[in-house]
Amino acid sequence: MRRIILSTESGADLSKDLVEKHQIQVVPMHVIVDGKDYLDGKLSVEEVFEYHSRTKRIPSTAATNVHEYHDLFTKIRIDFPNSIIIHIGYTSKASASFQSALIAAEDFEDIFLIDALNVTGGLAAIVMYAATLLEEEPSINHVHLIEKIESVVPKARLAFIPGSLDFLRAGGRVSNIAYIGGALLKIKPCIELKEGKLVSTRKYRGNMSIVAEKLMRDYLNQYDIDRKQLYLIYSIGLDENIKRRMDEIAKETGFKTITWMQAGAMISTHAGPGGFGIAGLE
Known part of the structure; x- marks a missing residue:
């Protein structure tokens, strides 16, 4: 065989x-980064975030x-x-x-x-x-x-909230006007994959602890996810209290296995620090 x-x-x-x-x-x-090509995994996420903090730019991918x-x-x-x-x-x-x-x-x-x-x-x-x-x-x-x-490809559901509008703005994904309005009102976009394309499907208002729970409940209400497995994704900087709360909700709603995944450098250049996401199969 x-x-x-x-x-x-x-x-x-x-x-x-x-x-x-x-x-x-x-x-x-x-x-x-600055014209130097790194293989994803060879450049740490911390270095990506430090580069943005120092230059107000993000690496390209x-x-x-x-x-x-x-x-x-x-x-x-x-x-x-x-x-x-x-x-x-x-x-x-x-x-x-x-x-x-x-x-x-x-x-x-x-x-x-x-x-x-x-x-x-x-x-x-x-x-x-x-x-x-x-x-x-x-x-x-x-x-x-x-x-x-x-x-199962059409049954895979991913939704995430970038941790920082600064990264979306630096990457040219939001206008300055949208960035200022979003920052003032504490608005965070929810990004989902629709037919393979990244699409902003809804907006949440509040700090990440409130927003993450809203996203989790909306996601589980919208999609009939197989309770055998749930994937929770975070970028470095997500508060540990938020992670514990997401674990609680996942267990309360019947998930047998909950796997946390850390976004690597490539994904983190788009999500920024403190991002949160959910994935599973319907």
Whole structure:
């Protein structure tokens, strides 16, 4: 029986423990600071935030390129000879990474690519669904597995609140007028993935402890999330009291497993410090 290997990008924000446990192959995306290119994971989140604090600018981000995917797929074939590779990629609607993976895959056989149409915890939820299926059914046929993964892509739900409007403004994602109004009124936008695109779906008012709870309750009311697993995402700086409260709500509403994920440097350049998000599968 041929082994199935899963791969994805660093933008899934999977923890080192999960990656090692399930032998998921992760290729880094890029964070660029003052013209210097860092692989996501090689530049700390603290350095990203320090750079913004010092310069009032944020780093830029870049997709994984064709050469890097070619190296990834080659390495997998060396480490796992005769394997079947299933790559679950960062949404093609917000990055060129998936297109690069498609081009690289042309030089290999038995590589199958799935556009997750999601990022961070939403992408992680799909990858972990696949990893769990493989663990529970090690003899599963790759065609059947791909069908199952593709069936949950439209059921992956991600919603998050950036921790800082400063980062949205510095990245050109809000106008100065919107920034000033939002800062004065303590308005925080909720960002969701709609058909693979990042969309502001609602606005909340108040401090993060109030807003995070509102988001959590709205999310759970709007989506019928599978109670087996919930992913909670944070960027460095989120108050520990907020995290404890989110844990309480998740347990009160029947979730069996709650996994906290820290946003890496690439995602944090968009979310800023103290951001909070939720992801799961309907």
